[in-house]
Amino acid sequence: MKIIIVGGGAGGLELATYLGRKLGAKKKAEVLLIDRQPTHLWKPLLHEVAAGSLDSEVDSVSYRAHGHQNGFQFKLGEFCGLDSDRQCIQLAPLLDDEGEEILPQREEPYDQLVLAIGSVSNDFRIPGVADHCRFLDGTAQAKNFHRNLVNRFIQLNRQLKDDPAMKLRVAIVGGGATGVELTAELFNARELFNMYGLEQVTADNLDVTLIEAGPCLVPALSPRVSNAVLEEVKKLGVDVRLNTQVSSAEKGIFHTKDENKIEADILVWAAGIKVPEFITDIEGLETNRLNQILVKPTLQTTVHDNIYAIGDCAGLQLSENKWVPPRAQSAHQMASLVGKNIVKTLQNKPLDEFQYRDHGSLISLSRYTTVGVLMGNLGKGGSINLRGWLARMAYISLYRMHQVALHGWPKAILMVVADRINHIIRPRLKLH
Template sequence: MRIIVVGGGAGGLELATKLGRRYGKKKQAEVTLIDRNNSHLWKPLLHEVASGSLDMGVDSLSYRAHAFNHHFRFKLGSLSGIDRSEKTITLAPLSDDEGQAVLPERTLNYDILVLALGSVTNDFGTPGVRDNAIFLDAPSQAERFHRKLLNGLLKLNGRAQSDADAVYRIAIVGAGATGVELSAELHNTFNIMRAYGLSELKSEQLKISLIEAGPRILPALPERISASAHKELVALGIDVKINTLVARSDPGAFVTKDEQVIDADILVWAAGIKVPDQFAAMSDLATNRINQWQVRPTLQTTLDDHIYALGDCASCPMADGKTVPPRAQSAHQMASHVYQNIRLQLAGETTLKAYVYTDYGSLVNLSRYSTVGSLMGNLTRGTMLIEGRIARFMYVSLYRMHQLALHGWFKTGLRILSDSLNKVLRPRLKLH
């Protein structure tokens, strides 16, 4: 039995780990994980990599080492084709940064295929965005942002010695969790850089604009939480622009629908998601308008019982007519559910379990300043709005649950201890 999981994000890596422990260890199935990167980083942490408050070299996980420890195989590559009749997938040729061939095109056979490819930022076809703005879809993009930020602050510190009016501008489109958290982290980064030797910098020299097309920030959260986060951001000096639709991007500026020009040294686009067009076009599987694969409640694709989809790349219906939201908790739940259904399939069962999404709430971390959110569902038998230290503890717990699924109790405990020691031993900010 050959089980292939394509995509090593939160859901895909957790699923491959569980399957490896259950079937790979006993040689009952050949479990293979495929990803275009060599290492894994929990996607909700990318804004911390961008701001420098998280060192990817310390917190990322090697796919190959993890595969060895948990009895599955890892193959580096990018999906380029699915042949449902032959039950094969094709991986595109891999080249290095200099264009030299590293791996040729490869074809792999599967009995069960799981698509866990995640999503990318949706620019909605807005002119100029792809050319001028930075997205935070992958660690490489977050690290590019971080390098640009450090260089910009160094230049600002030099200019500030002779020009008291010098400023550094960052404009972020999209006031969902990523945009809001990034805004707060950048404010914290600026203050730490002042302590680390850029003594000419003053708080008023950092100008952050957070741009939202809707009537309020954090539209997925209750209005009271949204208002609380809005108030906190404004208190930090962040210019929050609501009901502001960006029509295009020019080099160094966003231009709104009413021709307002928002100049910035760094442009960030963090509004909306979609599955990349090339993935949706590589098979005849049904997709929706943002290229997510349509699945049944069992999380099997609508046209093929042997292909599952989970996480951001899956369009899974709920009882209220909506689809499961693209969140880390959704991917975590879906991975556990697909694991159970694959177990049933391998046991010869024909009736699989239907997935029911459980909303445990949403949390938004405003760096060291505050954490806000809501707890829902089985945790509280309703909705409980939380802020401050309790919310911060719950926010950190979400990441610990992901680590627990990957490493188990003992190793996760050691990682928590290691993180505590690193807070004492390492700088508060990545400075390179």
């Protein structure tokens, strides 16, 4: 049997690792992971890469090396089509940085296929957003953001000698986790740039405007958490604009529905997600309004039993207006279930159904504080609100659990030690 997993993100790489160890290494099945990038970085770290608090080179996992150690193969390629009758997927031509073709369009046959291609930011087709805003959809965009930020701070430091009132203005649309966490990381970066030699740049020289269409920040969380987050970002000096809808963007300007203009040097879009459009053109996949692939409770797609979808790209309805949320914990839980279901398919056993368990949500405001809520076992099915050090530990443990799923406990513990050492020997901010 040949199992293909397309997308090595929070869900796909955990699944490839599980199936590689369970089936691939024992030659019970061929397990192939396909991703358009050669390395994996856990997506919830992208705002830290963008601000420079994390060096993506240090935390990235090479798919090829990881596959070699865990019993699966890896192929670099971009999934672009599916022929479900012939049971094969199509991969777009592979081009190098100069646009030269390295590999032509190819096909890859499968017996079981898992789509785990994640999501991208949703610009809701608002005019100008795609052309004038920065997005945090992948490592390349986050690194690009960081390079631009370093240059802007260097430029500002020079300009401040002539005009002490100059500011770097950043406007972020989306008061969800990504927007809020990026905001806090920018303030942390500003302080560290000052410490590492950009001495003219002080707290007065960074202006962040956080724009949210709804009446509160992090609307997916409880009012208590949302108020705590609002209080913390206001303490940093952020200009929070609630109930503000952006109607269009142009270079350096957001226009709002109430006919105001928000001008900034850097425009960031972090409001909502969707699955890339091309998925809706693939015959044999049903999709919802976010282009998520509709799946049954077994996580098999609604049309084909040998095609699964997991993570952000999967649409599983829990009740009339409630879908499994696009979060790392959903991708993790879905990967675990599909891993078990594929093994059960080999054993001709009935498949299990997905039960989403919300373990809570935590918002990291960089080194300032962490706020959130933990659900479930801790409070007999209830929830507890956390803030500060304990919340920070719970937030960090999410990434540590991902590392455990990929590398096992012994290596994951060594990685914690390596991180502590790096904290001592490396600068606290990526400066180039």
